[in-house]
Amino acid sequence: MTERKVRVRFAPSPTGPLHIGGVRTALYNYLFARQHGGDLIFRIEDTDSGRFVPGAEEYILESFKWLGIKFDEGVSFGGDKGPYRQSERRDIYREHVKQLIDNGTAYLAFDTPEELDAKRKDVENFQYDASTRLAMRNSLSMSEEEVNSLLESGAQYVVRFKVEPGEEIHVGDLIRGDVMINSSILDDKVLYKSADDLPTYHLANIVDDHLMEVTHVIRGEEWLPSAPLHVLLYRAFGWSDTQPQFAHLPLLLKPVGNGKLSKRDGDKLGFPVFPLEWHDPKSGEVSSGYREKGYLPEAVINFLALLGWNPGEGHDEIMSLEEMVKLFDLTKCSKNGAKFDYVKAAWFNHQYLIRQKDEDWVPAFDKLLKEQGIEATAKQETEVVRMMKLKVVEYTDGEGGKKKRNISFVSDLWPLTEFFFRAPKEFDREDKFVRKNWTETTAGEMTRFAEVLSTVEDFTVEGIKQVVDPWVEEQGLKPWNAWRVCLVGKGQGPDMYELAAFLGKEETLSRMYYAIKTL
């Protein structure tokens, strides 16, 4: 085999939103292509007109755009091996089907779907293959005249692949090694149906991969059982010498229980299984997406990459796309299915979130405020970034500088920052923190404390400190927790001086008097 430029493809069917498992398959193809300086092709496999869903193609494209997975060629990307939508390649398939019929590796079959159904009901485990095809209505069992007259009468037919039994077929797989099966267990797969003048997946797939000069087929494990058929097809066309290398990826499994990951699992456990929110055009049903849930695309990519692949010892789990391109290795992909650990997905998001610049959080945070009906004042507006830095993403610079706060999503910020924008209205007396820090004497202490605070001229952290510290010392009090109850309403928030300075004298005192009165 001559050295060929690496070319891989991701070829979804536009039958709905892109499943998260599909995203991972695309990602692995992307990593592999980039690493080898090859091309990644985006092909649309719409050979089943009955399952076409409007908007799906656009959805898939937008998903990859958001995720940062770029294609070199294909639908909407151009290229000289097109068209890249299978429904636009009818002539090509027709011609290739004819080739197989002419060289005797395929034949016409006139059995109607109803007849086949009946047969399957009649005969247990019926299979259309060498042992049964002569008893069926096809160009192998019927005379040429019969076939021709059927054709002339406009009868519908399918073209089936003629599988010769009793041969050991080897499929070389980059992940699984040599997989061998006996051709006798294969059935005569339908390659083409005259009813809609379209091929089935198997034929279209082989023809396209060959014509588009695909060198590696990286796809889900669900295709492994049909890989031998594909090997046979390459041979029937005489393309064995350029047959792509296969790599069948393990599947993504349910987080709990058995089976592969499905949309229902996400609904049940509260995590998305689609990259973007999807509005089903038929049912009107809305499925949540990672983007809308507040995930960062880098986090989704990183998380997904590690579900079935691992760079080995000594590597950080947090990796950029560029690093992954360098480290990726198909042969190091695991063989067994991976349970979808959505808790770890949130952790990855946390990791990426805290690595962002504070400014990057502002748009999402602003949106949060609007949702809460907060009209940020000019001061709050300008202070948002500073406050987030202060307590929400407070961190230290330099070596070992780790950012803080256990935030997985920007929306987690609201319960932690609400008090900056809204005074506590009600106090939960059952709350452990409130109960512990608000006793009979507290109201009196707070009243005296408020009086002291009202004398502070320079209401900044330093200014308040200058007045309060000596007073606290003199009184022998620890007013902070009770003070916190007044201003925050619960045991949360930043340093009290910082908070008071942020709120300002007026707001601070008003919250204190309100608490004294209410509690």
Place this chain on the structure above:
RNA sequence: GGUCCCUUCGUCUAUCGGUUAGGACGAGAGAUUUUCAUUCUCUAAAGAGGAGUUCGACUCUCCUAGGGACUACCA
């Protein structure tokens, strides 16, 4: 039912015949902290079972069990 694939802590995984079986998520404990949280430290936690091969097996072979996929004129 048949065919194929798979099997290391609860989860994702490292190990490419010789290790106290390592890491991460999650869990638990402690320290720090004027609250919550952070951060740091520590702990518990695994080779499905059984036969071989070998001086030696998590690693190779076989069997059993379990899991998964496929078995359409869907992809």
